[in-house]
Amino acid sequence: MRRVYLDNAATTPVRAEVAELIHEYMVKHFGNPSSVHWFGREARRGLDRAREQVAGLIGAHPDEIVFTSGGTEADNLAIKGVAALKGIQGKHLITSAIEHHAIIHSTEQLERQGLQVTYLAVDEHGLVEPDHLAHALRPETILASVMLANNEVGTIQPIRELAALCRAKGVLFHTDAVQAAGQLDIDVKALDVDLMSISSHKLYGPKGIGALYIRKGCRVEPLAHGGGHERKRRAGTENLPGIVGFGLAAELSRQELPERREHLEALRDRLVQGILGGISHSRLNGHPQLRLPNNCNVSIEFVEGESMLLNLDLLGIAASSGSACTSGALEPSHVLLAMGLSHELAHGSLRFSLGRQNTAGDVDYVISTLPGIVARLREISPLHAGRE
Amino acid sequence: MRRVYLDNAATTPVRAEVAELIHEYMVKHFGNPSSVHWFGREARRGLDRAREQVAGLIGAHPDEIVFTSGGTEADNLAIKGVAALKGIQGKHLITSAIEHHAIIHSTEQLERQGLQVTYLAVDEHGLVEPDHLAHALRPETILASVMLANNEVGTIQPIRELAALCRAKGVLFHTDAVQAAGQLDIDVKALDVDLMSISSHKLYGPKGIGALYIRKGCRVEPLAHGGGHERKRRAGTENLPGIVGFGLAAELSRQELPERREHLEALRDRLVQGILGGISHSRLNGHPQLRLPNNCNVSIEFVEGESMLLNLDLLGIAASSGSACTSGALEPSHVLLAMGLSHELAHGSLRFSLGRQNTAGDVDYVISTLPGIVARLREISPLHAGRE
Amino acid sequence: MYTEKVMEFFANPKNVGELTDPDGVGTVGNPVCGDIMRITIKVVDGVITDVRFKTFGCGAAIATSSMVTEMVKGKTVEEAMQVTNRNVAEALGGLPPNKLHCSNLAADAVHLAIKNYQERLSGKDSQEERQEVKCDHLA
Amino acid sequence: MYTEKVMEFFANPKNVGELTDPDGVGTVGNPVCGDIMRITIKVVDGVITDVRFKTFGCGAAIATSSMVTEMVKGKTVEEAMQVTNRNVAEALGGLPPNKLHCSNLAADAVHLAIKNYQERLSGKDSQEERQEVKCDHLA
Numbered sequence A, B: 001m002r003r004v005y006l007d008n009a010a011t012t013p014v015r016a017e018v019a020e021l022i023h024e025y026m027v028k029h030f031g032n033p034s035s036v037h038w039f040g041r042e043a044r045r046g047l048d049r050a051r052e053q054v055a056g057l058i059g060a061h062p063d064e065i066v067f068t069s070g071g072t073e074a075d076n077l078a079i080k081g082v083a084a085l086k087g088i089q090g091k092h093l094i095t096s097a098i099e100h101h102a103i104i105h106s107t108e109q110l111e112r113q114g115l116q117v118t119y120l121a122v123d124e125h126g127l128v129e130p131d132h133l134a135h136a137l138r139p140e141t142i143l144a145s146v147m148l149a150n151n152e153v154g155t156i157q158p159i160r161e162l163a164a165l166c167r168a169k170g171v172l173f174h175t176d177a178v179q180a181a182g183q184l185d186i187d188v189k190a191l192d193v194d195l196m197s198i199s200s201h202k203l204y205g206p207k208g209i210g211a212l213y214i215r216k217g218c219r220v221e222p223l224a225h226g227g228g229h230e231r232k233r234r235a236g237t238e239n240l241p242g243i244v245g246f247g248l249a250a251e252l253s254r255q256e257l258p259e260r261r262e263h264l265e266a267l268r269d270r271l272v273q274g275i276l277g278g279i280s281h282s283r284l285n286g287h288p289q290l291r292l293p294n295n296c297n298v299s300i301e302f303v304e305g306e307s308m309l310l311n312l313d314l315l316g317i318a319a320s321s322g323s324a325c326t327s328g329a330l331e332p333s334h335v336l337l338a339m340g341l342s343h344e345l346a347h348g349s350l351r352f353s354l355g356r357q358n359t360a361g362d363v364d365y366v367i368s369t370l371p372g373i374v375a376r377l378r379e380i381s382p383l384h385a386g387r388e
Numbered sequence C, D: 001m002y003t004e005k006v007m008e009f010f011a012n013p014k015n016v017g018e019l020t021d022p023d024g025v026g027t028v029g030n031p032v033c034g035d036i037m038r039i040t041i042k043v044v045d046g047v048i049t050d051v052r053f054k055t056f057g058c059g060a061a062i063a064t065s066s067m068v069t070e071m072v073k074g075k076t077v078e079e080a081m082q083v084t085n086r087n088v089a090e091a092l093g094g095l096p097p098n099k100l101h102c103s104n105l106a107a108d109a110v111h112l113a114i115k116n117y118q119e120r121l122s123g124k125d126s127q128e129e130r131q132e133v134k135c136d137h138l139a
């Protein structure tokens, strides 16, 4: 069967050259970078190179990169690591209503411990209004965290503005750039953020590895204690195959960024137009312009997302409805609800997220397939009767 | 150059069939197990199988296995996860003086927050005396954690006895089995422990993945919050290539355990005898019988460990002095000091840790090489003068 | 995630639609929950001779709707009242745990349709039986 | 970890040993720290004509000892007093940060040997200069 993978926001395939390098670091350069011998030194060299490569993707200094087990751990380390140092009782944190669960569930955990948290509302396109942030800042605010680009609807936030507001008040600023890294040109110095999370498996690197950028001078309390790895900011034997794979994937992403972006945007626009043009009562979710190059999120009225996904899957098309983490359960996406969608529209959302491996043929396959699926499901939908 | 890797306690090479499987899960079955589509379901199947395989290695039920990013995170999750639920202020925890830094630095962190910690002394062989544990137990004790086998000297603790003492008092018991798993026949039910840490890269699986066994009914507060992965006990997109690799490595370890053990013990004994017989003023560290099949730790008087390591390395032999994490710095091993060794002897320690890939030829190479190295270093040592 | 049977009933749903002149109508669920099932039945001499469903919902919701129509068709209303959501799930070879609650209400919808039929029989002016479902996970 | 130069001086150390009838002796370090360096010198007309080291310690300790003997041999004692631990590390192409403290004391040992030589010259009954080093990381 033809298989078209359009769920690259959930995870991406590891590219061939990266997989090869990882293989080499599993069977040949398998040493522990802490060891003094040849195997250890080979590993250390790989670690150092990867740190430069990852730093290079976001304009950081290698010393500012702490490798973690993924985007979730990076987010947890940023949020909890700052709170552990700056204090929780009587303190205040600002984030947005559309963050990934790695942020929201971390702040909720801190709320249970006494931290006050403001969840900034977003407009119908998913944008955070800088004025709202400005008003939310308090003397006791220790950190603000707003994602660079949303994983569900792809909306890109005005991070530079938001970060500047915080800088002016001496408040630390973190951004979750897990979806943006590898798609947008990111420069931590230009954005002037203090902390940034990224994840390897969203940019054609392996799963189980990510990084937190920690600006020089900014400190976080580690989550994991043990050996003195990562300059005492994250203990545990380094996941070296993962790290070198992440490094190479980051390096290649940096090199290919302009063409990748162009490629994805062209496919995305073709897909959006094809779906909205081919299916009545469908709408685009997220911002029409300020959106990730690879994100196409639509709501299709009168039908439910999972039933569309399953039908797409039967025809070999992999997509998602809401974020991957929740698509196994029927909770409506908190992101879509925060943007003001009705429960029905939120339940009827589909996310197609493109990848570098996708072609116009893939997109056309979806465009030609989806209308029939929707028609069949609408036929059995009690909500649809007489609405067309 | 001939390269003989004898630092398998630091990390092991990934075996070929495991590396192949990991490759497959990076480029082909690369889906996110949370996704409903084919790619996600393939990933989910891999995840489920791996969980069974890892559970099988230690006699657990698959639901009792939580995948982590390694042994360090498993240790942290056990210690801090229990403390976060049971309380810190006014509470008490027992561990030993020879635990891995992942334990000791976690308990030290909790001490800073108000937890009281007892570090049980060990005898000259590195053994914890059950009576000492019995006396240390208090009404406010929430957890005891004693490692199954030590990473530096290989001493195997009487875990069943220690755990039984805790069970009788209703105190949770954790054991760090990172070094033991894959070498010793471990059964969590027979040992009757509540929590157990294991790590993939010590048993010919990939780095960056480990597991915490959590006995059914026992709860820990997660360290990482986010999606509902691992039954809400550890958030983050699953490191699926790592997990399936760990699974296969665990399965193969289980199958090969008896022969592996025999192979390693034979090599170990040959190595110990060869070194002690060939070098005057040398001694075995750790317990003469109750020791890991692969561990040979010796102290060689009048010479310092790193200088031996470097000379061995020049001849292609990879070993360690103290644990890998600290061998880059000249801190004497806390384990050897706790066993009563002088600083000089601690500084003069060498650890050779054997692996399944080693041969008698490897061992003989060390036996024939080391005496010359020691002789040369003793010649330049001011401590040696006139001592022979 | 889903059994083959579920996918079979989902991909080729039986008895889709709405009877034009039904003897009973039952609806369960609500769009907040993400699942709505509407069952219409034809009853002749106490036997369900025809049954149709319309469902807005996930795979499980559609498959259970489809399955329940097959299960109750040809049964007496008394027999049909004995068919539980659980029976339906079992007939499908099981459902994922997170689908057992909201998405497995098809038998309830049938029961409501039968209740509606019985109320009509007893002369009540009953247009349709409706039952909103509480979604615990949204609490 | 170590530069090639360090490994060269470590693997083929120069001037190993102890002069039988030295004009000055200096020892630094202690076994707790893991590094002990002992330098013996021969001085003729204010010039260090011969110098030997014995060292118990890590690679850096041995390499710096070896390097410093090469650096001061043939120098006047005044010139040799100008050679710092830092010079030695630089001559080796640098040392890992964690080796800059305890393991880079060879120049200190030379200075002690020179001090010892000068004390003997001035008639003091000085057997040897010793200096215990505090190991901060053991605090």
Ligand SMILES: Cc1ncc(COP(=O)(O)O)c(C=O)c1O
Pocket (backbone or CB within 6 Å): A009, A069, A070, A071, A072, A073, A075, A100, A102, A147, A149, A150, A151, A176, A178, A179, A199, A200, A201, A209, A210, B235, B236, B237
């Ligand atoms: C915006 C965002 N943040 C965080 C994460 C978590 O990263 P990871 O999957 O590496 O744990 C994801 C992806 O799942 C994401 O999309």
Ligand SMILES: Cc1ncc(COP(=O)(O)O)c(C=O)c1O
Pocket (backbone or CB within 6 Å): A235, A236, A237, B009, B010, B069, B070, B071, B072, B073, B075, B100, B102, B147, B149, B150, B151, B176, B178, B179, B199, B200, B201, B209, B210
């Ligand atoms: C006994 C012991 N515990 C914990 C660890 C940490 O495990 P990992 O290297 O997977 O973080 C190690 C190995 O480094 C170990 O030997």
